[in-house]
Amino acid sequence: MANIVIDNITKSFGSFIALARVDLNIADGEFLALLGPSGCGKTTLLRIIAGLETQSSGQVKIGGRDVSVLPPRKRGLAMVFQNYAVFPHMTVRQNVGFGLRMAGADAARIERQVARAAALLHIQPNLDRYPAQLSGGQRQRVAVARALAIEPTVLLMDEPLSNLDALLRLEMRAELKSVLREAGTTTIYVTHDQTEAMGLADRIAVLHAGRIQQIGTPTEVYAFPATTFVGGFVGSPPMNFLTLPVENGSVRLGALTLKSPTGCEGQIVLGVRPEDLEPTVAAEGFSFTVRVTEPLGPHIMLTGESVGQPVRVVVPPDRPVPVGATMHLRPRYDRVVWMDPASGAAIGREETRQLGLGAAGN
Amino acid sequence: MRARSIPYLLIAPSLGFLTVLFFVPLVQTIALAFQADGIWSTANFSRMAGDLNFTDAVVNTFEIVIIVVPLQLLLALGMAMLLQHVRGGRDIVLWIWSIPLGISDLAAGLVWLAILTDKGYLNTILLGLGVLSGPQSWLSYETPVTLLAAIVVAELWRATAIVLVILVAGVQLVPKEYGEAAEVFGATPWQRFTRVTLPLLKPSIQTALVLRTVLAFEMFAIVLSIGGRNFPVLVSEAFNWQYNQQDYGVAAAYAVIVMGVSLAATLIYLWVLRTPAAQR
Amino acid sequence: MTLRRAVFITGIVVLCAWTLVPIYLIALGAIGGRTVVNSWPKPFLPPADLSFATMREFFDITGVWTSALYSVEAAVLCMAFSIVLGVPGGYALARFVFPGATTYRLLILLTRAFPVAILALPLTVGFIRLGLYDTPFGVGLMHTTLALPFAVLISASLFQAIPRELEEAAWVFGCSPVRAFWRVMLPLALPGIAAVAIFAFVISWNEVFAASVLTVRHKTLTAYLLSVLSESPLHVQFAGGFVLIVPSVLFIFLVRKRLFSVWGIANR
Numbered sequence: 065m066a067n068i069v070i071d072n073i074t075k076s077f078g079s080f081i082a083l084a085r086v087d088l089n090i091a092d093g094e095f096l097a098l099l100g101p102s103g104c105g106k107t108t109l110l111r112i113i114a115g116l117e118t119q120s121s122g123q124v125k126i127g128g129r130d131v132s133v134l135p136p137r138k139r140g141l142a143m144v145f146q147n148y149a150v151f152p153h154m155t156v157r158q159n160v161g162f163g164l165r166m167a168g169a170d171a172a173r174i175e176r177q178v179a180r181a182a183a184l185l186h187i188q189p190n191l192d193r194y195p196a197q198l199s200g201g202q203r204q205r206v207a208v209a210r211a212l213a214i215e216p217t218v219l220l221m222d223e224p225l226s227n228l229d230a231l232l233r234l235e236m237r238a239e240l241k242s243v244l245r246e247a248g249t250t251t252i253y254v255t256h257d258q259t260e261a262m263g264l265a266d267r268i269a270v271l272h273a274g275r276i277q278q279i280g281t282p283t284e285v286y287a288f289p290a291t292t293f294v295g296g297f298v299g300s301p302p303m304n305f306l307t308l309p310v311e312n313g314s315v316r317l318g319a320l321t322l323k324s325p326t327g328c329e330g331q332i333v334l335g336v337r338p339e340d341l342e343p344t345v346a347a348e349g350f351s352f353t354v355r356v357t358e359p360l361g362p363h364i365m366l367t368g369e370s371v372g373q374p375v376r377v378v379v380p381p382d383r384p385v386p387v388g389a390t391m392h393l394r395p396r397y398d399r400v401v402w403m404d405p406a407s408g409a410a411i412g413r414e415e416t417r418q419l420g421l422g423a424a425g426n
Numbered sequence: 427m428r429a430r431s432i433p434y435l436l437i438a439p440s441l442g443f444l445t446v447l448f449f450v451p452l453v454q455t456i457a458l459a460f461q462a463d464g465i466w467s468t469a470n471f472s473r474m475a476g477d478l479n480f481t482d483a484v485v486n487t488f489e490i491v492i493i494v495v496p497l498q499l500l501l502a503l504g505m506a507m508l509l510q511h512v513r514g515g516r517d518i519v520l521w522i523w524s525i526p527l528g529i530s531d532l533a534a535g536l537v538w539l540a541i542l543t544d545k546g547y548l549n550t551i552l553l554g555l556g557v558l559s560g561p562q563s564w565l566s567y568e569t570p571v572t573l574l575a576a577i578v579v580a581e582l583w584r585a586t587a588i589v590l591v592i593l594v595a596g597v598q599l600v601p602k603e604y605g606e607a608a609e610v611f612g613a614t615p616w617q618r619f620t621r622v623t624l625p626l627l628k629p630s631i632q633t634a635l636v637l638r639t640v641l642a643f644e645m646f647a648i649v650l651s652i653g654g655r656n657f658p659v660l661v662s663e664a665f666n667w668q669y670n671q672q673d674y675g676v677a678a679a680y681a682v683i684v685m686g687v688s689l690a691a692t693l694i695y696l697w698v699l700r701t702p703a704a705q706r
Numbered sequence: 707m708t709l710r711r712a713v714f715i716t717g718i719v720v721l722c723a724w725t726l727v728p729i730y731l732i733a734l735g736a737i738g739g740r741t742v743v744n745s746w747p748k749p750f751l752p753p754a755d756l757s758f759a760t761m762r763e764f765f766d767i768t769g770v771w772t773s774a775l776y777s778v779e780a781a782v783l784c785m786a787f788s789i790v791l792g793v794p795g796g797y798a799l800a801r802f803v804f805p806g807a808t809t810y811r812l813l814i815l816l817t818r819a820f821p822v823a824i825l826a827l828p829l830t831v832g833f834i835r836l837g838l839y840d841t842p843f844g845v846g847l848m849h850t851t852l853a854l855p856f857a858v859l860i861s862a863s864l865f866q867a868i869p870r871e872l873e874e875a876a877w878v879f880g881c882s883p884v885r886a887f888w889r890v891m892l893p894l895a896l897p898g899i900a901a902v903a904i905f906a907f908v909i910s911w912n913e914v915f916a917a918s919v920l921t922v923r924h925k926t927l928t929a930y931l932l933s934v935l936s937e938s939p940l941h942v943q944f945a946g947g948f949v950l951i952v953p954s955v956l957f958i959f960l961v962r963k964r965l966f967s968v969w970g971i972a973n974r
Contacts, residue, residue: 114606114610115609115610116606116609116610135609136606136609136610137609137610137611137612137613137614141610142610142611143606143607143610143611145603145606145607146603147601147603149601149603149604149606149607151604151607151608151622152626152705153625153626153628153701153705162608162611163611163612166608166611166612166613166617167612193704194704194705196704196705196706197704210611214611214612220610430804432798432802433798433802433804433807434798434804434806436794436795436797436798436802437794437795437798437799437810439790439791439794439795440791440792440794440795440814440854440858441795441810441813443787443791443850443851443854444813444814444817444851444854447825447829447847447848447850447851448817448822448825448851450832451825451827451828451829451832452825454828454831454832455824455825455827455828458827458828505721508714508717508718508721511714512718517962517963519718519722520966521959521962522722522725522726523721523722523725524958524962525725525726525729525955525958526725527958528908528912528951528954528955528957528958529912529950529951529954529955530911530912530913530914530928530950530951530954531912531914532912532914532928532931532932532947532950533912533947533950533951535947536732536931536943536944536946536947536950537728537729537731537732537947537951538728539943540728540731540732540735540940540944540947541728541731543940545744545745545746547731547750550746550750561746583724583725583728591966636819637818637819640819640820640821643821644821644823644824644915646823646914646915647914647915647928647932650932650935651932651935651943654935654936661821661823661824661915664824664827665915665918665919668827668830668919669918669919674827674828674830674831677827678827678828681821681824681825681827681828684821684824685820685821685824688819688820688821692819
């Protein structure tokens with residue numbers, strides 16, 4: 065078990081900058097998710113931590129030890145690859161015991177660790193079979209067992225669930241969470257699936273274009289995104305962003321007048337999630353014209369527009385709204401996030417206050 | 427929506443061609459070898475075995491195959507692994523190393539003849555280094571060891587590319603994650619090579635060995651150009667009997683021997699280097 | 707520069723030199739003329755009065771030009787036949803599942819693992835009867851047997867690499883199967899097929915044994931050079947070797963990227 069410090073890491077491939085500057089502190093035993101779209105640099109960062117790529121500058125320290133120039137095998141890590149990388153020419157038993165064999169452990173210890181890991185991942189009946197004879201989900205368990213068998217200081221996982229079908233992914237997620245919680249290993253988990261990140265991680269680091277946009281607990285990242293990118297990427301459906309003019313410290317939205325955060329002029333972005341918009345009467349909200357309705361089961365998602373900008377709203381499943389209808393919405397003020405339209409960055413966390421109601425002009 | 431006969435129509439031309447120009451001559455060779463004066467007999471084989479050059483031909487051929495093939499496999503493996511680490515200019519290096527693929531064995535023989543002949547380049551270097559005092563013959567009847575060495579070197583030069591290309595293609599087929607996983611879990615580069623890369627290369631090695639060995643037993647022009655008649659091999663003897671002595675029967679007998687050993691070698695490789703069904 | 711890296715680079719350089727230097731030397735001998743070839747000790751640099759005299763001399767020797775032309779004839783034939791016979795077979799293997807497919811593939815593989823040139827021996831008799839003996843045409847046919855397995859297997863993998871959906875889209879939008887093949891599959895596979903064709907040409911151009919067995923007066927270049935091996939002066943042999951090498955190496959250079967991808971070597 066160890067903490068990880070990533071200090072000023074950058075990485076470029078020729079003229080392409082994969083990681084602009086990353087600083088990260090991961091506590092001992094923490095489960096950190098690196099979340100971001102393809103090409104954001106999350107896998108590059110993971111591979112740099114593993115030693116499979118060399119950083120252009122910066123250091124990686126594991127448990128206080130600077131491993132920046134060490135080859136992967138000297139870093140004390142284990143890794144679960146996206147395509148599992150389970151050796152096809154070895155039995156499951158040989159696969160799971162591979163790390164221990166390379167470390168020169170004695171046969172008794174190998175036996176013990178393999179049995180323990182196999183039990184944790186429920187693959188005991190497959191120990192003497194070959195990977196080609198197993199399903200994708202089973203192979204994935206073998207990959208995880210192989211990683212856990214060596215009781216690593218740090219566990220790295222590169223989108224391990226992305227090649228499984230949806231139902232299996234859900235099951236494996238739950239299993240992974242319980243197994244890893246028990247083991248208490250410091251884990252870095254790369255994914256592009258924000259539900260996975262939210263469900264598994266203690267903290268999420270959201271990456272975009274080679275930079276970390278925000279690090280926080282899932283709740284923080286969800287409720288208080290630091291940038292429009294984070295608000296739009298985390299949570300499905302994504303956050304709504306309305307660009308509104310600021311006049312004398314207040315923002316008008318339909319019949320509402322809201323106090324804008326101090327010191328803002330010109331324009332401002334109001335971020336609010338679809339589930340945080342409540343239907344209300346015309347005098348107490350802003351108008352919303354419905355263009356598409358999608359009954360999704362637990363709720364109905366309405367896509368439409370307000371003040372000329374696209375907006376999504378979520379309503380209970382028993383209250384359908386016809387296409388073309390106009391309804392009125394009011395945001396939950398404790399769930400509103402203000403953002404700067406130029407940089408996309410969130411502005412302070414002052415509580416949003418409603419200044420007044422009434423028709424336009426007040 | 428397609429007529430069921432279409433695939434058969436498509437393969438018919440090639441199949442027909444091969445039947446006429448491969449399978450039929452194959453049977454004919456065997457028939458020719460085992461027939462003499464119109465009756466089935468092993469007379470051709472007796473005559474073949476009784477010939478002065480027969481033992482030499484057999485010994486020489488096997489000597490070369492046993493020396494050259496493993497050497498080439500090792501060399502090609504080394505080259506393929508080296509190539510993995512070349513970053514810039516990998517294309518060029520691979521092209522240079524595969525130039526011998528386009529070189530006829532006759533041309534290769536002539537190239538090394540130029541180097542190894544009495545007044546050749548090798549002797550020039552040795553003279554310059556002070557090892558020799560005058561032109562020295564390496565390829566004559568009196569120097570069988572150096573003659574063998576010369577042919578081995580020439581074959582090594584010419585045909586390693588065949589093995590190399592197959593191995594390089596095979597290495598590409600091994601997903602790099604296997605090597606990375608091995609690295610992360612503690613394997614040194616050597617361990618990575620022996621425990622992961624090599625076993626996963628088995629199918630390619632098998633293909634390369636089969637092809638190379640069969641070609642090695644067929645060795646002909648390179649031997650003739652470097653060694654002339656000083657170094658008989660199976661195929662050169664077959665050629666001699668057919669073309670110069672006009673004895674088709676004995677030539678066919680030689681051909682049957684070559685076919686037999688090639689087949690045996692292929693079967694041995696297929697068996698020893700097979701991938702068990704469970705691992706596929 | 708670590709020791710490891712230095713050794714690595716030395717290894718690469720040595721191996722490249724080992725391939726290239728002998729070719730350079732024979733080029734030297736071919737172009738340098740009688741003087742270079744018969745001189746002792748041998749010079750390693752081209753003579754100051756570089757001349758193509760030997761080369762010209764070489765081509766003036768009766769038999770060389772004609773045999774070179776016969777070689778071309780046989781090689782072109784081999785190329786044409788291999789493609790015409792092999793590509794349909796490859797297509798069948800790639801696109802159809804039919805009983806006998808595995809047997810067919812196995813048979814094709816078998817011919818590759820076989821000393822095929824040996825079969826020129828019994829073919830002599832057959833060719834004599836058919837009037838094909840001692841003709842470049844006959845030699846070309848024999849060479850096709852060598853190149854055909856490559857053509858079938860490689861075009862099979864070429865077609866396999868082209869998504870079936872492209873053809874199916876062509877069918878949906880109104881093409882007959884033949885037209886779809888012509889307009890969709892063939893253009894996409896053409897670069898690979900061209901590489902295979904060139905490879906077939908080179909195989910034929912370089913082949914020695916069958917060409918020697920099957921010709922008497924109309925020898926191809928390889929057969930001719932072999933027959934005059936013991937009699938001709940050294941500089942002629944060198945020139946001959948050089949002439950044999952140049953076209954093949956050139957061709958392989960031209961199609962190298964295609965050839966590599968066709969053999970399965972991706973550019974990483």
